[in-house]
Amino acid sequence: EPEVTQTPSHQVTQMGQEVILRCVPISNHLYFYWYRQILGQKVEFLVSFYNNEISEKSEIFDDQFSVERPDGSNFTLKIRSTKLEDSAMYFCASGGPGGYGYTFGSGTRLTVV
Amino acid sequence: AQKITQTQPGMFVQEKEAVTLDCTYDTSDPSYGLFWYKQPSSGEMIFLIYQGSYDQQNATEGRYSLNFQKARKSANLVISASQLGDSAMYFCAMREGPSNYQLIWGAGTKLIIKP
Numbered sequence: 001e002p003e004v005t006q007t008p009s010h011q012v013t014q015m016g017q018e019v020i021l022r023c024v025p026i027s028n029h030l031y032f033y034w035y036r037q038i039l040g041q042k043v044e045f046l047v048s049f050y051n052n053e054i055s056e057k058s059e060i061f062d063d064q065f066s067v068e069r070p071d072g073s074n075f076t077l078k079i080r081s082t083k084l085e086d087s088a089m090y091f092c093a094s095g096g097p098g099g100y101g102y103t104f105g106s107g108t109r110l111t112v113v
Numbered sequence: 114a115q116k117i118t119q120t121q122p123g124m125f126v127q128e129k130e131a132v133t134l135d136c137t138y139d140t141s142d143p144s145y146g147l148f149w150y151k152q153p154s155s156g157e158m159i160f161l162i163y164q165g166s167y168d169q170q171n172a173t174e175g176r177y178s179l180n181f182q183k184a185r186k187s188a189n190l191v192i193s194a195s196q197l198g199d200s201a202m203y204f205c206a207m208r209e210g211p212s213n214y215q216l217i218w219g220a221g222t223k224l225i226i227k228p
Contacts, residue, residue: 033215042218089156
């Protein structure tokens with residue numbers, strides 16, 4: 001069964017450093033998303049991406065965040081200068097048309113120290 | 114106001130019993146979708162079942178079924194014949210509007226299956 005692949009599974013970074021989280025969505029999907037889940041809290045939407053541009057973003061997705069689909073297969077989330085409160089599980093998801101079938105990756109657990 | 118409400122923070126259920134996890138939602142959009150996901154302790158998010166607002170029948174997927182009561186705005190997940198491996202967090206989520214829109218999530222229910 002097709003799956004969404006995220007790397008790395010865990011990342012520890014120093015506060016103020018830049019991190020790039022990587023995702024390979026399902027190949028025939030057109031919509032791509034990043035969500036995050038702070039430990040013990042609910043899942044929060046960050047951004048959606050379609051046709052090589054951001055289609056929707058939340059208040060969390062400020063200037064410190066950016067997304068890119070550099071080569072037609074990878075989908076990346078960059079955090080420019082990490083803060084302690086960025087520590088969370090970050091999920092990539094992809095979806096096809098029709099409202100059914102958001103497939104999530106296994107997540108990247110980011111710890112900012 | 115909360116868009117997705119899961120009123121059960123935690124539940125204990127005896128193995129092999131059926132379990133119902135509650136979810137109520139709030140939307141004025143006539144087109145929406147409701148999702149249930151399972152998150153084991155390892156952290157990944159596993160899709161379980163989907164119900165569209167225009168679907169006439171309740172969704173079923175193996176041991177999972179969705180008790181969709183549109184007038185009450187509830188979308189409860191029913192797990193039949195629970196197994197120890199069902200112990201996990203369960204999240205209800207809703208997509209309002211077109212198919213590519215974001216998911217709005219509930220706070221989750223921690224389900225523990227007792228042997």
